[in-house]
Amino acid sequence: MLLLSGCAATMPSMEIRxxxxxxxxxxxxxxxxxxxxxxxxxxxxxxxxxxSFDWQVRGLVDQQMTRLGYxxxxxxxxxxxxxxxxxxxxxxMNDDWGSFARYRAEGGTQSPGTAWVMGYxxxxxxxxxxxxxxxxxxxxxxxxxxxxxxxxxxxxxxxxGRIFASFPPRTAP
Numbered sequence: 429m430l431l432l433s434g435c436a437a438t439m440p441s442m443e444i445r446x447x448x449x450x451x452x453x454x455x456x457x458x459x460x461x462x463x464x465x466x467x468x469x470x471x472x473x474x475x476x477x478x479x480s481f482d483w484q485v486r487g488l489v490d491q492q493m494t495r496l497g498y499x500x501x502x503x504x505x506x507x508x509x510x511x512x513x514x515x516x517x518x519x520x521m522n523d524d525w526g527s528f529a530r531y532r533a534e535g536g537t538q539s540p541g542t543a544w545v546m547g548y549x550x551x552x553x554x555x556x557x558x559x560x561x562x563x564x565x566x567x568x569x570x571x572x573x574x575x576x577x578x579x580x581x582x583x584x585x586x587x588x589g590r591i592f593a594s595f596p597p598r599t600a601p
Contacts, residue, residue, distance in 0.1 A: 442573035452566025497598030
């Protein structure tokens with residue numbers, strides 16, 4: 429069993445959820461803007477982790493939106509408004525090998541005893557799309573997994589790519 433959980437840890441998994449509001453008219457959307465401005469760093473490259481993370485998320489989301497046919501425009505001129513948020517929570521697990529194997533498959537690194545007794549931290553990244561005119565949420569996507577900072581460079585592009593797999597592509601007018 430330990431051998432299997434070790435193999436699973438080499439391919440971390442994450443939970444993906446998304447949903448589309450039926451009231452959202454995606455045929456009418458062609459442009460997007462960010463609801464909030466990007467975090468600013470005093471110099472390039474960003475030495476602050478929050479600023480670096482913000483730049484990475486926005487850059488990856490911009491790539492996905494462009495791939496799907498949407499055009500970025502200045503705030504106040506867009507059809508869609510995008511925003512993202514991150515939250516973490518303490519999680520616990522059952523004292524069984526199945527729970528521990530799932531934890532390791534998601535990138536957890538603690539020993540069984542430590543994970544069972546102390547628990548672990550889960551992180552969730554959520555991206556929202558709001559109709560700029562009505563201010564109604566029309567789509568959201570989220571990725572959730574065990575927090576493991578050493579996997580961020582690998583996980584962030586995968587998470588955003590999987591989140592946007594369900595985002596409606598731009599349709600020609």
